[in-house]
Amino acid sequence: MIRFTGHPLVDVGVAVITLFNRRQRPEEVTEADLERMADYVTAEYVRQPLKSFLTVAFPNSGFTQPAFEKTPERRLTYANLVARAYRQEQAPGAETCVFTGEPASAIAFGETLLPGRTFRQHVPLLTGEDVINFHPGGDAGLPVSGWALLAIQAFPLGCAKSGGKLLAVHSDNEEVILHFAADFLQKNRLAIQLAQAAGETKLPEASQSQRTLLVHTLLDAAVMQRERRADERPFSITAYHLTNSGQGVALDLYHLPLQIIGFLHEMHLAEYHADWAAVVRRAWELPPPPPKGNKAAVPAAEFKPRRNWLYEDLFRLPGNAPTFIRTYFLRVALRAVRNVPTDPRGAYSVRDQAELVSWKITECFLRRxxxxxxxxxxxxxxxxxxxxxxxxxxxxxxxxxxxxxxxxxxxxxxxxxxxxxxxxxxxxxxxxxxxxxxxxxxxxxxxxxxxxxxxxxxxxxxxxxxxxxxxxxxxxxxxxxxxxxxxxxxxxxxxxxxxxx
Structure with missing residues (x-):
């Protein structure tokens, strides 16, 4: 009924629907499972904290538009339209969904809109209803099938909130898509429950920076932790850090190619793990020095670092490989950050850290x-x-x-x-x-x-x-x-x- 399509917006949503119903694979999802997902969307997206959270994904939608608040029935009708379009029978000659290749939904999203056409309020990063540039035949919007539209509505639940934007992870390895979506979905649902219990209107930001969060979450994946197998398929990941907000659309990409992930996978093996963990440990952000005269500063023991500089610099490879090697493997200090007390790289030293210099790790890096x-x-x-x-x-x-x-x-x-x-x-x-x-x-x-x-x-x-x-x-x-x-x-x-x- 649903499947991975190769498009990040749909695939992350497909993963959310699969995991929400405690299924192992998208192919196991039934129509009853889609109904449970649609029930959650119609019930939770129209109230806090998701109503505020979704402004970054679906501005001017029935979930977030203030005009819909005056008529709750209208908001519920909208939620049913976008969440249950998969129920509708296809009209004769229906257009083809751009994501799935299946017939697009025959539902109209408004009295003046073409049937099955979606816009920025339905699908993040599209253009508005009155913009026809770059659309074949001058027809604005995109045709989307019913289940793909539900997956896109579920998409934000499989993202981390970071810097006021959504952070979604896609990969050519479906197991990795499911892993990231599972981690973010679990944290989001817990945060939603806590916010509703406390009467809060906003969800908390991720505790780590985007790049550090990506690597940290990736390393917890089962595919990274199991021993190498003969049939192990290399993979890459791409993260999409996006906002569809009316205040300004933005999209940043973070990519880890397969050779870097292959290197990280080897670092998980017993042969390297202890030495690599020591190098990573010395790359975590340091606690800031207490302000002068402030005796109430947060103790260093309670400080939680937001970024690991080694993880951050992985995303600049292989272009910065010479500097990466000199900094982390040869332990040469970075002069540019020597006056930044929270950056440990400014204090790297062969004199003090010779035990961290490892040819074994370096050789693997050169090879991988x-x-x-x-x-x-x-x-x-x-x-x-x-x-x-x-x-x-x-x-x-x-x-x-x-x-x-x-x-x-x-x-x-x-x-x-x-x-x-x-x-x-x-x-x-x-x-x-x-x-x-x-x-x-x-x-x-x-x-x-x-x-x-x-x-x-x-x-x-x-x-x-x-x-x-x-x-x-x-x-x-x-x-x-x-x-x-x-x-x-x-x-x-x-x-x-x-x-x-």
Whole structure:
């Protein structure tokens, strides 16, 4: 009777109808289930707090229009029309629903409207009744089938309220659509009950920022927590942060492609989980310092952070990958936020957080997110091992500091050549041969890779991990430079990458 269509407005609503009736799949929904959903819409959408909440989705509709309040019968009639259009028999020659391909409803939404045509008050983000631009044949509105229209009315219940807008999540994995809709529906119904009991007219906002909420909710999904299976299908998610308010229509998109979700899925495995959780834990927003002279400030123990900066920055990948790696994997502070007391990234430091530097996590990121060539990953790791052994064996603090801080490729190459020669003079084999060096740093003929700084940071990650495990870093803390990522360096690291939003 109902099914997923590939359109987020309809699919989230389909998920709500399915979950509202405690069904596992949309195909299990019966006409009696549709009737229960329609009963809820007609009873609850016409009173608080949903009447206020729905202004962001259905302005000027019978649910929210003040003129309808004077005639409750008219409001109830409207609710029945949009919630029970699936009951109506199709008129001969009915138009095709744009969402389902089925015959559109034969119901008229007003005395002057075409049968089955929907507008902004019925479907979010459409144009108004008197706007005919971009419609075939000059006919305003869209034809919609009865059950699709009910699904769209149910759509807001499967969204989170964030920043005064609706946050809906769609995916090419139907299990994920159901997961997000279930989480948001449960929270909304509880909030509705509490608001009605307290006589409140508004629903509370989500406790986390949009991006953080998306990742946090995604990681709770069963598909993310189960072990990898041979038949596991990769998927992506797209979140729609929208308002259909009469004060201004807006739509923002947040997308996590399948390679990033694949990386997050691996981080859930036992092999990575503990190390990854430690990195994530250090990325949560910090409590603000108490105002001067204010003894009634909220204790830090009661502070609930709204955002996790690592989760936020996932949505800028892969364009900001060099900065992401340097910040979270190499633990280099972001200079731009050093004066922001609530942003932990301004205090990142290899000196204090060397235990968080993990080549294992970094290697997975390179493979999953950047899809880096396996040979180059292997050569980077081997070079990091050799340089770590050289630094600890010769106690070459100067080379370590120089390799960490140099920003000129020619200087970096000279530093490696000097270390190589010093190692050979001591009767040791070369630290690095020509072919591996070219794979890591150069394209040939002394032309550096565009991402040579990224390659240097990756070598450093492996070096620091090894030096920390062997105890050299603890004995030579003062050899670790305190550096910060500047805006200029961040821009250089993103050559040929997309601009951050």
């Amino acid at each position: 997110v950047l899809q880096m060539d396996k040979q180059r990953i292997a050569e980077i790791r081997q070079l990091g091992d050799r340089l770590a052994a050289y630094v600890s064996g010769q106690n070459d603090r100067r080379f370590f500091r120089e390799f960490f801080t140099l920003q000129n490729y020619g200087h970096l190459r000279n530093a490696l050549i000097k270390a190589n020669m010093a190692h050979v003079r001591r009767g040791q084999p070369p630290l690095i041969a020509l072919d591996p060096y070219l794979v890591v740093f150069e394209e040939g003929d002394e032309v550096a890779h565009a991402d040579w700084r990224l390659a240097r940071d990756l070598v450093l990650i492996r070096m620091i991990e090894q030096l920390h495990e062997h105890g050299w870093l603890r004995q030579n803390v003062d050899a670790i430079p305190e550096v910060a990522e500047t805006a200029e360096n961040a821009e250089n690291r993103q050559t040929n990458a997309s601009e951050e939003d």
